[in-house]
Amino acid sequence: MSSATFGARPAGPAVIVKNTPLFTGNDWDFDTIRRIHDACEAIAGPELGLSWYPNQIEIITAEQMLDAYASIGMPLFYKHWSFGKHFAQHEAGYRRGLMGLAYEIVINSDPCISYIMEENTATMQTLVIAHAAFGHNHFFKNNYLFRQWTDAEGILDYLDFAKTFITRCEERYGHNAVEAVLDAAHALMNQGVHRYPRKKRPDLSSEQRRERERHEHQERMYNDLWRTLPAKTQSGKPDPGAERRRALLELPQENILYFLEKAAPRLQPWQREILRIVRHVAQYFYPQRQTKVMNEGCATYNHYRIMTRLSETGQINEAAYLEFLQSHTNVIRQPTYDDRHYGGHNPYAIGFAMMTDIARICTEPTEEDRAWFPDIAGSGDAMEVLRDVWANYRDESFIAQFLSPKLMRQLRLFHVTDDPDKPELRVEAIHDERGYRKLRRAFARQYDVAWLDPDIEVVDVDLEGDRKLILHHKVLNRVLLNKDDAMRVLQHLADLWGYDVLMKEVDTTTGAVLKEHTASARPTFF
């Protein structure tokens, strides 16, 4: 696969000016980094038409890279034991040589921060800068999900606020109390995102002020949940009270952390604020989970273009270009399913292959491409199409729209279904005329986070009785939850809620309840 993609070199400019190399050998210094950045910029802007947040490049050591790993790559983060655990894990892996370190970590912030490691060679630094400081940076700035959901300007301030807030809580309420809330909140983190856009742009920097205002507002607001006197029982069969109650509590609600923050009866204000912080962090990373292929593809495609051009213009020498090609091919390697090293699809490989393929369709379309992609086939300007793709799609819609028959053939994709009731697996579709659309639809679904994450909703609260919280897991294709983990998470949920919790796993097609889990609150927080 790699050789095929490398065959498709982007078209060069009319005049190639031979320049002096930016560096020779492996060594680099700050001046080299600056020259590399400027050289990349000169290609990324005028030629590729990228736009990006201002760059901030930070040079760190391997140990600091491990540090950064441990706190999900963020330069500052609140303290929690699980980050320590991850650090210990990564460190053990790294020391025993089981794991290499990433060459770079890049942060969706304004300015965009890229960490590069001091151990890298000059060529690798060039690759990393092209990849992170221009590729990822362009994607962060332009993709609609990031624009809608993340606040690049405010994130560092917000994390600073979160860190201080949680430290203060630890001082006031003790490590254990804070840890209990964080543990519970982390367990529900994936159920802590809004999947549908809000109307206004997020503004994290004013969160601190809004925190106070929100409490004041809530105190004034009437909430049925706080009622202690039993309401008069309605005689009529349809219970308007129930409807009203559900409306007041904004039910059904799939953002469980949001629901708890607003409605859990027994939480202290600071505990609610911690839930809110975790929820914000989850929301901030939600676009990243939905755009792995596109984000890495965008960065990889652009670094490839930039490095190639640097080589063509003589700004990096042959040795450096070969070194680059070697790491590039490693990064986009996709082992086949029967390979010992197969570990799922490599987002770098898929993304890079698809984007190269789109460029090909724009410039050298075949008849098949014209039939499948009438809008872009032969349009000529590949970068314009790609920029539009990077701005307006996520993995699922990107694959559903742009995975071409040619690429399916090239990757030799096939679709297998596994039904435990049948004795054998069945090949549902392969890369042929009959299979293309089926294959593409099924493949796109593999990248739909909403499809991968279990669909769980808070559906009701038994306010008349014992305040039991009722959740539904909408079961797709009869795939149930992992029981052990589900019970643990449910226990955390019950602890936060303060009363019993009931979770029903409901089959979406038949409406039958396949399984029920219950948990009772322990006196953890109160």
Place this chain on the structure above:
Amino acid sequence: MHIIDRRLNPGGKSLANRQRFLRRVRDVAQRAVREAARDKDIKDLGKDGNVTVPVDGVREPKFTRNPSTGINDHILPGNKTYIEGDLIERPPGGGGGGGGSGEGSDGGADGEDTFRFVLTREEFLELFLEDLELPDLAKRRLAVVETATLRRAGYTVSGSPANLALGRTLRNSLSRRIALKRPKSVEMEALADEIRALEESQPDAVVLDELKAELERLRTRSQRIPYVDPIDLRYRRFEPYPRPVAQAVMFCLMDVSGSMTEHMKDLAKRFYILLHIFLTRRYKHVEIVFIRHTDHAKEVDEETFFGSRETGGTLVSSALVEMKRIIAERYNPEDWNIYAAQASDGDNVSSDGATSQDLLRSAILPACQYFAYLEVGDEGGPRAGFVEHRTTLWRTYEPVSKTNSVLAMRKVNHRRDIYPVFRELFARNKAGQEAASP
């Protein structure tokens, strides 16, 4: 664009997270440390330790879908043989269908049963010595007291003239002169001689002028390139170096007469090791004195101490006399924190009792921070704590320990008792409690 160098930022940013993590797995880690103290080879004790934590303790549960239930789709790359509608035999080990396609959110938790990490030496010892405290720490000058002295630490380009490193400076000056091609004085003198000789004979004006100009050029050059330039200067650098004042000496006394079995020596050794780790942790500088005795005592090295076995009578007081002598010679109680641990099977010549008691009371105990008497017994003997059959030495020491809390005594029969007994002896506030109780 900014470039920021973060490499000099203090590392260990995740230290606080690690501490939280350790607190979380403290019980497990503590157990691992105790097991290490019991089973590990003595020499390795206190080195980095591997701790295996069952993943349950540090599990981060999430709602995840269980791929072994229901219908699952897999999209896989690299088809070579299949066509639509083919049936494939289920691969062994469940319905994975060739490994997880698509990254399930956090599916990693399933595979791992345990989670291993390495305690640093510091953390190991911290856990090892938790709750242990030296009794009567306040009595003598303590660990915090340090004086700073200076020691050599390379060269620097600035400094006081007194610290000028002449050799280094001249070496720099020489290499600079060679590099800049400063004319050597020998050359110039030779040239001057030549001119003078030429002037005295028939001067050829052209050659003479040339030579004079050459000499002039060399002169200016040698003036422009000084013999010693400020950039050649190097000064000796000194940096303050903390000299430990807090120091401790540990006396290991052991009876090596024929009645001491290898097992008993092993018990004693383990106890000394614990004591040593404990002391090195508390003090910058710890010395060990090994004294073995039969009916006469001698200071020996570690190997002899634990290795040799002799026959003959047993005279405990001889060891005490030797210890007293060494203290007087080398370890002034004003400057040293003195600890002693005596291991014995309890046999002693009965006539020696009074002498030993007297030595303890008058000379040894007043000098000591703590004197632990460890009576080692056979593996099959009674468990620690009770003393049914009281040995000669035990009967000698018992009255002393009743009145003087510096002396503590325990009986140990089995390896597993060593650590508990050690903890008991050095338990925090123990001294305080004993002082309060009578």
